[in-house]
Amino acid sequence: MKIDLTPVDAPSIRTRPVYAPLEPRLASLHLIVADGEGADAVVDMLAKADNRAEILAAAHVMYTPGPNGTDLTAKLEALGAAQFYRAPTIPAMLPRLARVLLDAHMGTQFYLAGTEGLIGQAERDIMNTGFPHVAIQKEHRGSTLRRVQCVHCKGITENVATDPFKCSHCGLNLFVRDHYSRRLAAFQGVNIDAEDPGQVPESVVRFK
Numbered sequence: 001m002k003i004d005l006t007p008v009d010a011p012s013i014r015t016r017p018v019y020a021p022l023e024p025r026l027a028s029l030h031l032i033v034a035d036g037e038g039a040d041a042v043v044d045m046l047a048k049a050d051n052r053a054e055i056l057a058a059a060h061v062m063y064t065p066g067p068n069g070t071d072l073t074a075k076l077e078a079l080g081a082a083q084f085y086r087a088p089t090i091p092a093m094l095p096r097l098a099r100v101l102l103d104a105h106m107g108t109q110f111y112l113a114g115t116e117g118l119i120g121q122a123e124r125d126i127m128n129t130g131f132p133h134v135a136i137q138k139e140h141r142g143s144t145l146r147r148v149q150c151v152h153c154k155g156i157t158e159n160v161a162t163d164p165f166k167c168s169h170c171g172l173n174l175f176v177r178d179h180y181s182r183r184l185a186a187f188q189g190v191n192i193d194a195e196d197p198g199q200v201p202e203s204v205v206r207f208k
Contacts, residue, residue: 015180017116019140024049027109030059032081033097033122035090036066037142038114039076045111045139046079056081060100064093066115067159068143068208090118097122101129110136117147117158120185127182144207148176149186156186162203164192173200176207 022045034042042061046052059081065071065088073086087093110126112119119138126136145159155169163176167189174189181188193200 015182016178017120017138017140017180017182019119019138021045022111022113022137022139024051024055025109025137026051027055028058028107029104030055030109030111031100031104032059032061032111032113033093033118034062034076034112035064035114035118035142036068036070037072038066038112038118038139039063039072041113041139041141042111043075043079058082061085062087062093062096062100064088064090064118066142067117067145070142090121094121094125097125101126104129104131106131108135111139112136113139114141115143115145116140117145117185120147120180120182124182124185146176146207147186148174148189149181149184150174150189152191156184157189160189161205161207163206164200164203165189 022041024045032042049055056079060083061076061081062085063073063076077084085096112122123136145161147156147158148160149156150167150170150172152172153167153170155167157168160176164173167174172191173193175192177188177190179188
């Protein structure tokens with residue numbers, strides 16, 4: 001069985017996340033979550049804001065460096081938001097986000113910027129608390145490394161760069177599909193040599 005590894009254009013995949021530039025909005029709380037180059041998206045958004053001072057006075061900013069090593073902590077911290085938190089990793093940031101969501105009320109606006117892994121996991125946790133999807137803005141910036149779930153063992157591999165790749169949990173050779181699960185905040189990986197064991201195309205770097 002031969003699988004076509006040619007990248008598929010995002011608009012043809014209904015589950016593929018859609019991103020757009022962040023836009024300033026009116027809100028009682030502005031919860032900003034970013035990693036890597038997502039910091040630049042936040043800075044650009046604030047540069048467009050007529051109510052910049054009001055946004056920053058009611059802003060809680062959470063940031064972590066990107067998987068490619070990009071660390072723009074100083075740029076975000078210099079904005080002077082009411083609250084700023086830097087986490088070493090996305091997993092370390094998520095408990096903080098969960099605590100903040102406990103006290104968030106309707107009227108909160110969410111700005112997610114950076115990698116798809118960060119955006120997907122933050123969006124999942126926000127929506128699990130009942131906030132409407134329209135309250136969440138998402139802008140992809142920086143690394144395109146993917147968070148992928150193996151559909152066979154259900155394990156998730158972070159920061160996948162090549163396609164196909166070997167599952168970090170069960171060791172199967174996986175083809176990275178463009179199908180995205182919002183519930184899991186992950187793309188799907190399927191066994192590429194199930195019918196012809198050992199017949200695995202050469203891995204190519206598709207995500208950086």
